[in-house]
Amino acid sequence: MADVCQKVTGQNEYTVDFDNDGYNIGRLATLEYQGRKTFISFSEVEIRSRNSSFQSFPSALSRYILDENQNKEICFYFHPDTTGNWETPYFIFMYRLMRTANVNFLNANEYLRSPITSFTSPEDIILHKDQMRSRNPGNRSTYLTRGPQNQLQIFGKTYGANKYETTILCLAISEIANTDVELYEIEEGGLTKLPQTSKDAIESLGVVHIFTSNRTIERIDFEENDSLRSVQYIYNLLEKLGDKKCALCECDIPQIIQGAHIWPVADIKRENHLTQDEKLNLALDGDNGLWLCNNHHKLLDSHIIKLFEDNTVKYKSSLNESQSNYLSEITTNNRLPENIVNESMSEYIVKRNRNIPVEEYADFIN
Template sequence: MTYHEVPHIVIKNNSQKGGYFFEDILTEEILTDVCRKVTGTSEYTVEFDNEGGYNKGRLATILYKGSKIYVSFSQAGKVEGRNYNFQSLTTALVRFYRGSRHNSRICFYFLPQEGNRETEYFSFMYRVMATAGVEFINDEQYLTQTIEKFASVQDIINARDRLREGKRNNNSSYLTKSKHGVAEIYAKTYGANKKEAVLISLAASHISKKIRIYEIREQNISVLPKPDKEALEMLPNVEIINTDMQIEIREFVRRNSLRSPRYIFNLLDRLGPKKCTLCDCEIPELIEGAHIWPVADIKADKSIPNDQKLNYAIDGHNGIWLCENHHKMFDEGLIIIEHDGTIRLKDDLNDNDKSFIITATTNTLLPDGVISEEAEIYLAKRDEASTYEASNYITI
């Protein structure tokens, strides 16, 4: 890195989108303000690089006294699009992570914009950015609220779940926790979703001992962008797993209690965050995806072509979220689910056992949408294979 006694700002001039030059947007007044805020001095030299290529990440780099400061700029003009600022910022952040972070910083600067830049989603993403190590250098000028880092992965999960309420068709990537407390990110690999997933992954890496990222194929793209993946792979607490169908097939062959990445993703996509359908437990480490038509019965059904069996096993309609206790009750036939969503209890249990199950089962009628038309078919398949008589059950 070249030593600069006076801050030297380098900016790739050509924009990636929009057909403009950054020298027309980043005025002397803006660059002076940026330089003063990040270096303490208003003096600088600037180099707008017009050579081949375009500006990735709406990014400027400031070289000063052996340090390198990355500054990503917001979109100028009108606030547009739910993800535009954050896609660019993620690209800049990945470049920061891939470089030497010794004597380096990554910052974000708000350019003047018209519109609401403090929507619930924007405010959530600002917190994700801060958790990932981004410094906001002029937020007090444009935001009414202080940006606070997330303290834990569970905090991110809770905040994200609040954003999802009533928006089940969001179809974005998902963050949850496994049985052993590992932060799991189901990262879609296409469009804005991939950048959001990478940003959340980088943030989670700061506040969790272990991060497991599952690449979820979308639009025939099976992996995250190479630079993004390389940045994540450089982190010692991150593991990336590509969820190709070969993994799913191996899991299906090996296990009757299939908990494949694709199955969990499909449940998250259909039902939302991990929460027991039959009680109030929302602790993700204790919540499991319970098959309606068990995997063992799917495997044993000789009328189904082998290549179709896996599709049934990983279908999000063939499952519900249950805590470990209710999952075991369901698998052992202590409780059954009727086609109208009613929960019924095995009648020949002793009174103490009945009392325990009744007390633990606070939801005796499944919420609307849990038993879809497809799920009803799986319930019928479960009934066909079951050795339990429905007449031996009572309504709770």
């Protein structure tokens, strides 16, 4: 306490009031000095997993944001008894998000080898998150990408460690976003929403708009529309395929990449022997989809190009030379990438092709 007091105010004298009310309010101390209110969140003493290490901080940050006092700051203090590895790539990523959300680290120089720097743009965060995921593909969590209107989209899970990450990510993005931000809450572990304090804090900053996604909403959308604009489906594709990148040309401009069904929703709906639940599962299945750029999506859906069971893609033989040359030029992958194909995906291709009129298709020469 003396060290914290010294670091925040330069003073050595202080009085302490304990407040043991409430649950999980963030290992939080508030310090008031000369009209300024400083919130100090202490690290967990025992650092083990992603989950246990940040369970307090988001509520501290949310309480800070919602505090009416305008003369305020928030700090993070590594507890002197802290044990464990607090310097993993994931933790550093989280510290950087915290720094981006204007958190001051009081004693980071005693615990970390390099200073914590803010992220400078949403793309900076997307890049680092992607690098972290490629090092640890099992790290299924939140996703940040851009949608067709250039809006930032956060697909945030609502349970355990993921809900802390979602909250801090939203609060950090609020500081640096240059466009609208949409947060889609992804149902997880029976929870469909972030904690109310987190939501209040996120919404109070006025940048991130929160949308809830759950099975009921998905089912209504499925029943009413053939071109399913499903949040859960996009999430499943992000989880299976990673960041948006066209499977046929490697274009990775997220604004023009769409989730394309292999077995189309309209076809699935006509399978009368299936229950509504079974149909919805097929429509949301990550194996039943590809990232495709606008061009390749349209070309596929108009059957100008066609997928085959052996994972190759071919073009309609009736195209003229300039058309087929153009398609060869833009279709750099004439088969689906090895790392995304599996048996289930091949079955969807077979089902798709049952409903496509028989025509001649030719191999790409490249």
